[in-house]
Amino acid sequence: MEEAEKGEIHERNTNSSHSGATEEAAGLLIDDLILEILSRLPVRSLHRFKCVSVPWRHLIADPANCKKLPQTLAGFLYFTTDDGGDHHHFASVSGGAAPFDPSFPCLQPNKYKDMAQVDACNGLLLYRGSNKKMAYWNWNWAEDDFRFVVCNPVTGRWVELPPSPQTPENRFSCTAGLAFDPVVSSHFYVLQFEQIFEGSYITSVNIYSSRTGAWTRRDSGMVEKVILCSFSKYVFVCGMMYTVGSLNDKHEYVLLAVDMEGKVWKTIRVPNGPGIGAIGLSQGCLHYSVDSMVRIDDNNESLVSEITLWCLKDHDSEEFVLKHTANTNKLMSMTGKKYRVVEIHPHCDTIFLVSCGGDTLVEYDMQHQKVGCILNLEKDSIQKFLPYVPLFQKSLAEVDEQ
Template sequence: MITRKKANICLPQTLPNELIEEILLRLPVKSLLRFKCVCKSWLSLISNPQFAKLHFDVAKTTQLLLRSCLGSKIDVIDIEAPLHGDSMKLVLNIPSSSTTYKRKSMVNLVGSCRGLILLTTILPYSNLVNFMIWNPSTGFSKQFNKPFNNTIICGIGYNSSIDGIVVVAIVISRPTSIIEISSTEVHCFSSRTNSWSYIEVPFTYQLLGFEFGNGLFLNGALHWLVRSNDLSLKIIAFDVMERKLSEIPLSHDLTVRLQTYIYHLKVIKGYLCLWYVGSESLKAELWTMKEYKVQESWTNSFIFSNIYPIQSFYPIYFTKNGEILGYGRHHTLLKVNEQGELLDHSKVRRFINEHSILNYCMYTESLLSLPEDYEKSSKDE
């Protein structure tokens, strides 16, 4: 008969603090919020703003957010999961406000930066625009407003020099007479100072449409596709640190093509991209600026010829396994391969009709708040 002897090994009751931190840094935000209740040391660690910054850099979980046209609902889509499964079931409620989200108010999901969402609402019968910075993972939100007499394009960015969030609103106005000297107003809200600043540049642009009004943040600048006064297409970039507005050159081939084509500006895999489809063609192309602001670096990355109908497919994101997530007609989400062959699809819910605009942004989960709110909380403690 074999008897077992007790091993004379003394196991530590807890893991080293450094190892615990490394493990927690790789967990999703939802788990970390629950783990705050484990003990005081975990609460202190997870609540630390430095931990939040490290977590954002390490454990990136990217999702697609879709705003419904029927009220203050946002669908959260797991871009790596099958579109017809549970990935379509999570719904967020936009934080309510007595002055903002009334039935006749249209909420615009502008974009995201460092785990913070920017929402705008134009109040009914008013020129007042309400802005909301919101972290849907933690529930943090901050609201502010400003009146604008003309149409604006806007976006949210991050100024690394001051560790602060910046909201940019560019006024798109038209001259009232031929002799009038036109200019463009750029208004910047800094979360650090909790105030607006204003600059003016001596040229004007025209808005292409509602779907082009939301800025794309890349390389410290917000980007929009607009039309200049000579009706040519331009990519404009506003550097949130230098507070300068500039134009990004298109290649000659793109300039010629975009005169008669359906087009969309994207940020895909960390590059500025242009997607366009021929109005009478069954072919679509994705052009990528391989070197930022270098005109000669525009490259034809993908040619799609098998997607049907090609005219209504617009890419959103490249998944980890090489699938291309996009949307098509009748508010359908699609996944295709690099040859344009359909792999998966699903209908988006709760839209009024097939002609309503699909309002979406890519969102990276985070524990981050506005840096100055962290500092205020630390002082209060």
């Protein structure tokens, strides 16, 4: 009898052991399947799923899974300048430390004496490396011996581009943009626009393709003459590069759009406002936000600071759709400061405003009209901000200088 009981107990323990092992294996399999599904979702949905359960939250937050899952906005690159030159900074939206050194020290001082932030796109950064110190207001790059450098700060990998072509007729080169979409390809483009002189209209564009490793030059194909705005922001979406400019002698702001071959050029009127608005890629569409002062009574005695957020949903129709309107008087009364829009969140209807003094960056939810994080900035900051979203991709267009 005792032997029978012992056998039964042993059998139960064995079955329990096998059952536990099976459940553990099934749990691992389920985690792999969940990760595979989550990796295909938009980042906004991904972060909502953190609320499903504690195991899901741990699964999504696990650093080992970051390479598989889409990433959200980490913060903004910006810089300050003094007699010692430019100083690079990072404003983290989570309040934590910068995920990398924004001055990219692996290239200084061994390779370049000066590194200037130019653009950012989907995890890659574009710098202008120079062999001499250049004042930030001197945008005539043709006077400088420089090279463009594209890098991924997560991996530390970088690529130095060959010199861009220059012609005697278009010697003033003032601005450039980076085009990269990891969903489509590991290859990137750099577009460098040229003018005859500062403040004149765009005459041509030099386009670098990492696929060919070479530059091509294209003359402007536009009838309308467009002057690019200072510190122009670039947005790459649906194979087109967009930036803001003004029509010559009309004081009318437009989007200038160019394809990656320099064959398609077009202009799109932006919503009216007293000044230049901010553009950004958000939720897969190009967005435009502008702030203005609006009178609210018949006696024209009261003014409201108003911000509007627009979306270019259909690129073929070239029409903006109004998404949100917000009153920022409450924000200004709370802080005693005035603000202007500088950036748009890539994954939700949230904008970022910088104070006119340039010492704070404020997150504002347009959908719920709520103030989010308020970031303190370095004094005397130059008010050009580059959004950064980490990219856990090992290769850099199949080319690596290291």
